[in-house]
Amino acid sequence: MEMPSRQLIPTLMPEWTPSSHQSYKTADDSASPPITPTSQVSSFDSSLSQMKPTYSTIIEENIDTILDRIRPFVKKITASEQNKKTINQYTLGASAGSGQFGHVRKAYSSTLNKVVAIKIIPKKPWNAQQYSMNQVMRQIQLWKSKGKITKNMSGNEAMRLMNIGKCRWEIYAVSRLRDSVHVVRLIECLDSPFSESIWIVSDWCNLGELQWKRDNYGDILPQWQRLVPFKCSVSTFSKKILRDMTKGLQYLHSQGCIHRDIKPSNILLDEIENVAKISDFGCCIFTPQLLPFKSANFEECFQRELNKIVGTPAFIAPELCHLGNSKRDFVTDGFKLDIWSLGVTLYCLLYNELPFSGDNEFDTYHKIMEAPLSLKVNGSTLNDLIIKRLLEKDATLRIGIQDLTKIILPDPMDQPEHPKDIDQDILSKIKPTRSEGPVRRFFGKLITKKSKKKTLENVKDNSFGSANSKATAPVYIDADSQEEAFSSTVLRSSPNSSDYCSSLEEEVVQVTDFLNTFCDSKGSANILHVKNDKRNTEMKVEKSDSSSHSSFKVPTPIKALIRLKNSPVENRNKSYDNRFSDELTSPSKKSAKEKHRVYNPEPKKLAHSGNIINFKAYINSADKDRQEMVEDVRTYLNFADNGQA
Numbered sequence: 001m002e003m004p005s006r007q008l009i010p011t012l013m014p015e016w017t018p019s020s021h022q023s024y025k026t027a028d029d030s031a032s033p034p035i036t037p038t039s040q041v042s043s044f045d046s047s048l049s050q051m052k053p054t055y056s057t058i059i060e061e062n063i064d065t066i067l068d069r070i071r072p073f074v075k076k077i078t079a080s081e082q083n084k085k086t087i088n089q090y091t092l093g094a095s096a097g098s099g100q101f102g103h104v105r106k107a108y109s110s111t112l113n114k115v116v117a118i119k120i121i122p123k124k125p126w127n128a129q130q131y132s133m134n135q136v137m138r139q140i141q142l143w144k145s146k147g148k149i150t151k152n153m154s155g156n157e158a159m160r161l162m163n164i165g166k167c168r169w170e171i172y173a174v175s176r177l178r179d180s181v182h183v184v185r186l187i188e189c190l191d192s193p194f195s196e197s198i199w200i201v202s203d204w205c206n207l208g209e210l211q212w213k214r215d216n217y218g219d220i221l222p223q224w225q226r227l228v229p230f231k232c233s234v235s236t237f238s239k240k241i242l243r244d245m246t247k248g249l250q251y252l253h254s255q256g257c258i259h260r261d262i263k264p265s266n267i268l269l270d271e272i273e274n275v276a277k278i279s280d281f282g283c284c285i286f287t288p289q290l291l292p293f294k295s296a297n298f299e300e301c302f303q304r305e306l307n308k309i310v311g312t313p314a315f316i317a318p319e320l321c322h323l324g325n326s327k328r329d330f331v332t333d334g335f336k337l338d339i340w341s342l343g344v345t346l347y348c349l350l351y352n353e354l355p356f357s358g359d360n361e362f363d364t365y366h367k368i369m370e371a372p373l374s375l376k377v378n379g380s381t382l383n384d385l386i387i388k389r390l391l392e393k394d395a396t397l398r399i400g401i402q403d404l405t406k407i408i409l410p411d412p413m414d415q416p417e418h419p420k421d422i423d424q425d426i427l428s429k430i431k432p433t434r435s436e437g438p439v440r441r442f443f444g445k446l447i448t449k450k451s452k453k454k455t456l457e458n459v460k461d462n463s464f465g466s467a468n469s470k471a472t473a474p475v476y477i478d479a480d481s482q483e484e485a486f487s488s489t490v491l492r493s494s495p496n497s498s499d500y501c502s503s504l505e506e507e508v509v510q511v512t513d514f515l516n517t518f519c520d521s522k523g524s525a526n527i528l529h530v531k532n533d534k535r536n537t538e539m540k541v542e543k544s545d546s547s548s549h550s551s552f553k554v555p556t557p558i559k560a561l562i563r564l565k566n567s568p569v570e571n572r573n574k575s576y577d578n579r580f581s582d583e584l585t586s587p588s589k590k591s592a593k594e595k596h597r598v599y600n601p602e603p604k605k606l607a608h609s610g611n612i613i614n615f616k617a618y619i620n621s622a623d624k625d626r627q628e629m630v631e632d633v634r635t636y637l638n639f640a641d642n643g644q645a
C-alpha cells in the first residue's frame, strides 16, 4: 500500500524543503482565507515599487551568505519521541521558562555529556499578534515583487516564513558570537521538514536570568550569593554584573554587534563559569562594515534601522524616545544604546526599582528624556558611574564601551584602596564635558504647560551634565567601604512602598499584556527549578515577574495596543474615576499620584494607552483635543513604520 506523503514544513535550510518558497496548504492554513494580493492589498502595489531598501531587505537579499554561515550549526532531527522526552542526543528535562517566541527547557546531551538549554520556537508563531496584518501583507507583496513566491500565500504561511527568517537571523548572530564567555554560546540547532518547531541548543546557565526585584532593598537574593559567594552585597554583586557586562559589550563591539535589548531577563548567570552572560540576540544588528556583504545603500539603511524603536520601553535610550519628532537621526552611535540599557539594568540592581517608569509607553519615554537622576548622585563611585556616565541622557557624552572597559577591566584586587590614588586620567572620564543641548521634544504636545515648566525647571536645577557640574566621586569601582554611604542614600531616596509598587505594576502592564505571551499560563513558569550542576543539589529560584520586561519584537508597539477591543471613552472615564477614588481613599496613593502629576498629561490627553485603543473611533472623533493627539499618534506610527517623522 502506498503511504500518504507527509506535508513538508519550511525549514531553516531551504534546500531541505525545495517547495518551501512556494505556496502550499496545510490543514491549519485552510482555516484562514488566503490573502489575495489583488483584492486586499492593492493599495500596497504602488508604494511597493517605490519601496526603499531597508536593513532587513538587504539582509534578505544576502540570505545565501547567512545560510552558508548557519549551515554547519543546523542538524536534522533524526530521532524524537512522541512524548517529547528525547530529541536526537538530548534528553529533555524541566522547563526553564518562556519568552514571547519560545519555550526553554533544560536538557542533557549524551554526546557532550553535559546539561544544555534548548529553546523551542514554534515555526508558526503562537501569538498571531506577533506580526501585524500590515507587516504580513507587506512581506507577501515584497516576496511577490521579487519573484520569490509565485502563488497566493496564506497569512499563516507568510507568518511562518517570517518567523523562520527571524530565527535564521538570531542563529546567524549567535553563530558569530561564540568566542566569549560573556555571551550564551550556541551549540547547534535542530530542525526537519516534519518539525513544527525550531530547536536552538545553547550552553546552560544554571542560575537563570538576572534577578533584581527583592522585598527589601538590602536583601541579597540566593542567586546573587551563588555568583558572589564571598562578601556578597548589593554593591559587590552590581560590580560583578557591571564588570561582566562591560566585557560582554566590549566583545559585541569588537564584532560590530549592537544588541538593542539589554535588560535583566536577557542576562543569564552561570555559577560554574562564575559569569554573567548576554543572551537573546533576536533584536540585534551588525554594523555594515562587519557583515560579509556589501550594498550601495547599506550605511544609510543601517542608520535608519538604528533609529527605529526596538527594545523594551523602560530600557530604551533617550535618543530613541523623541518618537520621530526630528528631521535628523538622533542615534548615531548604536553601541551607546546598549550602554544606556546596561545603566538601567544596574540601576535596578542598586535601587530595587526602575529609574523611569510611566503610566504608559509615552509617559515612560517622556520620563526617560526629561526626568533627571541628579538626586541619586551620592559620592559612591559605582553609583555615580552608573548615574552620571551610563545614564547620561546625551549620547555624545555618555561613556563609550572603550572608556568603560578602561575603568572596569583592571582586576578589582589591583584597585587602589583610597579614592585619592585614582589616576586623574580615569577621573576625567567620569566627568561629563559639556551640557546637553536643547532638543525639541515630541512630548511638548502631550503635557500641560505647567507640568512641562516644572519638569524643565527640575532638569535645570538638578542638572549634573552641565559644564559647571563637578564629578562628586572618583572612579573606584571596588570601594566596598563606600557601600554604607550608598545604602543610606538609597534608603533615603527610595519611594515609599505604595508608590513603588504602583510604578512597577504599571510597568509590567505595558507590552506583555498586549502581546498575549503564554508565559505563566501553566503556572509552572513562575518557579524555575534549577539543578545545581556543580554541587548536584536541587535549588529553587523564584522567577521575578517584574524583572521580565518584554521587548517589542514587532516594530510598531502602539499598533499592538490599537488592536485591542476597548472603548477609549469608557476607558478614559474609568481610569479617571479610579484615579479620583484612589485619591479619596488612599492617602499614600494620593502622594504617589501627585508625584506622577509632574510628568502626567491631564486625563483628557493621552493619560493611558487604553485611551487610544479604539483607534478608528479616536481618529474620527470631533474632539479637538483628541484630534491634536491623533496627529501625534500618526507621527509616531509613521516613525515606527518607516523610521521617519
Ligand SMILES: Nc1ncnc2c1ncn2[C@@H]1O[C@H](COP(=O)(O)OP(=O)(O)OP(=O)(O)O)[C@@H](O)[C@H]1O
Pocket: 096, 097, 098, 099, 100, 101, 102, 103, 104, 117, 119, 184, 202, 203, 204, 205, 206, 208, 209, 265, 266, 268, 279, 280, 528, 548, 550, 551
Ligand atoms: N541558556 C539558558 N540557560 C538557562 N536558562 C535559560 C537559558 N536560556 C533561557 N533560559 C531561561 O528561559 C527563560 C525564557 O527564555 P527566552 O530567551 O525564551 O525568553 P526571554 O528572553 O525572557 O523573553 P523574550 O524572548 O520574550 O525576550 C529565560 O527567562 C531564562 O530564565
